[in-house]
Amino acid sequence: MVQKLTPRSVDDSTWYTDVVQAAELADYSPVRGCMVIRPYGYAIWESMQQYLDQRFKAGGHQPAYFPLFIPQSFIQKEAEHIEGFAPQLAVVTHGGGEKLEEPLIVRPTSETIINAMYAKWIRSYRDLPILYYQWCNVVRWEMRTRLFLRTTEFLWHEGHTAHATADEAMKEVMAILDIYRELAQNEMAMPVIPGRKSDSEKFAGADATWTIEAMMGNKWALQAGTSHFLGQHFAKVFNIQFLDESNQLQMVWQTSWAVTTRLVGALVMVHGDDQGLRLPPRMAPIQVVLVPIWKTEEERCQVMAVAERVRAELGQHVRLKVDDRDDLSPGFKFNDWEMRGVPLRIELGPKDVQNNQAVLARRDMPARQNKCFVSLDALLSEVRKLLDDIQRNLYAQALRFRDENTFHPGNLEELTDAVGKGFARAYWCGSAECENRMKETTRATIRCVPMDQEKEPGHCVICGQAASEKAIFARSF
């Protein structure tokens, strides 16, 4: 159940797989590259789903479901799309014991099949905008996989919208990116940099891709969510046309966007420490765990009576678990729940019951030094306050870590040095030549051109030519 974790400082990659398995978030499956998401890991994903689902619906989006299988010919319609995805496709060639007339692609993303349907449904400007999304699995045949961060099959939502104007579609792209940013920062306590992808990094078939990029605990970047402006690429190949107010035939403008179960891995990577997970309260399946302590049967009765009362009262307001397993020592449970990242622990023993108090220990600080007593009467308000505080503190810690590991190089040599240590924020002239040259010399990539920056003229960190924008350079997952 509880095992020793490889310390992060020894091997961050082994630490990660240790934590994911020890905390029972996920396990390797019999199928190479695939994973089993266990209830605790799935509960974290559900926290993300619930937040996003409510945000999407509030913005007028509607969930729907499109099929897993896509006719091969659909995928092949958009040149850039097929070029991008061809190496990653899983193809079904047989069904019912017979070879299929046309092979079926297991969806790597659903632009093609959804847009084939949109072409059927859209006739008039009155049909627009269409704001659909679906929660589903997708399959991409990856070379190398890591639990949550990159698996052959993964879960996500994908939004697919169609609009009458480019302007409206762009607003949609930005609105969704903002929801992703808020999910990351406010719910996951994970600072992110919203920005635009370079052409080489953008979605295959998009005009432009916007992203939120986060720094993981090993100082690498992780693309945490993307929102694409598809322009009219798919409208053209699937012939999605409508009549506007003046009876003119027009092509729709489209967006697509997604975040995936990778975010569960991001949560682990960003906040975890040598003791295991540290979950931000807003995402934690269990926000507070109560560990009762007793010696004698009489003490057990007294303590459990109070524990039950706490469960009845506090349990209405926070996600609380009372760990009443009687075959494990309190010390074991402390370590166990810390490893599983529960933000706040209540210790309740005979002495506490006597004094009408409990001990609170927070996961975001070294526990032994930071325990505090709290009156049972003030438990709810204190727990609420601490959970808020933990949420804020985890964000602050992650932000400080990112800032401390972000550098501002002025030339290629400094850039090479910087991307070996963390993020580099530097001018880029925007040319693919410079991007390629940098990739070859540094093993890093351009993660994004941040939206939030002053447009002051400078000099490209690679070629020295005039440049007007800074980009984030980093090694990435």
Next chain:
RNA sequence: CGGGGUGUAGCGCAGUUGGUAGCGCACAGCGUUUGGGACGCUGGGGUCGGAGGUUCGAGUCCUCUCACCCCGACCA
């Protein structure tokens, strides 16, 4: 597909010059324990990744094969 590594109990491992498989953890039962990873006793659990070969005899030697992990190329 290249480089590295590992396959022996659920997990982690040991197994000598070939001689018929063991340790720790976990698991089950009982008892004592419980304020930072408790302890004792008893017990269950194995086609040694697979195939072939050498041998009186293979976890061990030889050949082939498969799987998985880590590092790269590809990617959310």
